[in-house]
Amino acid sequence: MTESSRSPVVLWLSSRYENIELAMAALEEVSRNSGIENDMEHWIGMALREAVANAIKHGNRQDPEKRVMVSFDVKGDDITIRVGDEGPGFDSGSVADPLAPENQLRPSGRGIFYMKTFMDLVTFQNGDGGGGTIVTMTKNFKNKKP
Amino acid sequence: MTESSRSPVVLWLSSRYENIELAMAALEEVSRNSGIENDMEHWIGMALREAVANAIKHGNRQDPEKRVMVSFDVKGDDITIRVGDEGPGFDSGSVADPLAPENQLRPSGRGIFYMKTFMDLVTFQNGDGGGGTIVTMTKNFKNKKP
């Protein structure tokens, strides 16, 4: 194993919620191979759950024919996870703040917030021609949790 | 979940032996979602290990830049697993029989035999232009083990 790039792994999953556990199983393996500790893995896993759930729900609208791509890349002490879908894309800048008092009792709208809380950096890209979303999340897994 | 086609899942793994465990983790999830029992999963997993190991070793020659594709498809009571590599391809017809007396003490040459023993049907295809091998293995997981 070289230090510079370990365990590049890509999954293509059909859009079913049960496949979230498959992405989690992959994270578990990647964590084991890269020395990511259990607590850290838990928080990264939390962000991964949210990203894959959004790709299935909002992106692919649970169409099992549409795929969710999940990739894992470890370089040094950084893990980068990408989650892509074949959905309509969206404007991540206009998502409501779940901490605003008027949103506090809303039953939804916390997923992206959790992703940003538990990872160091989260960015969203829309695919060419507006189709699809790719979320890129990075975390230095040797740092303490938030 | 519809009966006709559950859990299509595709993995793209870099050519490292440790990623075999990732394919196994995926099989475990697929098995859970499809009602494949533990003993049956063990034998299917045995075939999967051999196929992925061959793709990494003989196909991609452990070049981590080259990818191994693993896909799972469940239709009714049949699971179909495909394992693809980016290697030179080979002629599966000319592989030596590991049960022949002169081969019994050879330290290798049993992988394909195990795949065929533990699955119902195993076929090999070479990619276009001779590049790559795709192994397709099918098993009725409601049948008894061999």
Add this chain to the structure above:
Amino acid sequence: MNKNVTVRDAGDVKVLDLKGKITIGAGDLHMREAIHQTLAGGAKKILINMKEVTTIDSTGVGELVGCYTTATNKGAKLRLANLPEKINDVLTVTQLITVFDVYTSEAEALEGF
């Protein structure tokens, strides 16, 4: 799918024991159903015991919030007890820990309910 909610009585309090993952597609709907059933049965005091919850995602958190609102709207009280540290953290970062009535133990939660 494993049913990961069971309901029991502690005096006039309905106690819901949650277990495992409260996540999208998994435990999220069971909790809602159980709460709705107990409310439909006329319960005015509901205690959610989170001791055995291993993971909760934003959907699970949303369900908790929804159950809290539904209970309040029906004039019932809802309390949470035994939050594992990680679950506590998840509610804390979204500032929900102050919205919910949270107790460290079941005994404490039942007292003066």
Add this chain to the structure above:
Amino acid sequence: MNKNVTVRDAGDVKVLDLKGKITIGAGDLHMREAIHQTLAGGAKKILINMKEVTTIDSTGVGELVGCYTTATNKGAKLRLANLPEKINDVLTVTQLITVFDVYTSEAEALEGF
């Protein structure tokens, strides 16, 4: 990587306790090293205790065969004991179960070694 071979003495027999997965990239080389070391140390009787082996693949089986050949070539005897059912099945289908000297228990294997 977990070392999944430990070596101990039972009289003049070297007992190798294997554990976990004897598979490509995992436990395959440890076994070979351990056998070579005990042979280099002059051992003439080696017992492989497979009790804790959960999985063996064709590479692991190949290593077993290789160890058997190496031992035989050095005038040493090699026995296997405590094969879990699935491991036994894997050796049976390739007709290796008759090649190896297999015993159901360690005591049986040590007797008259």
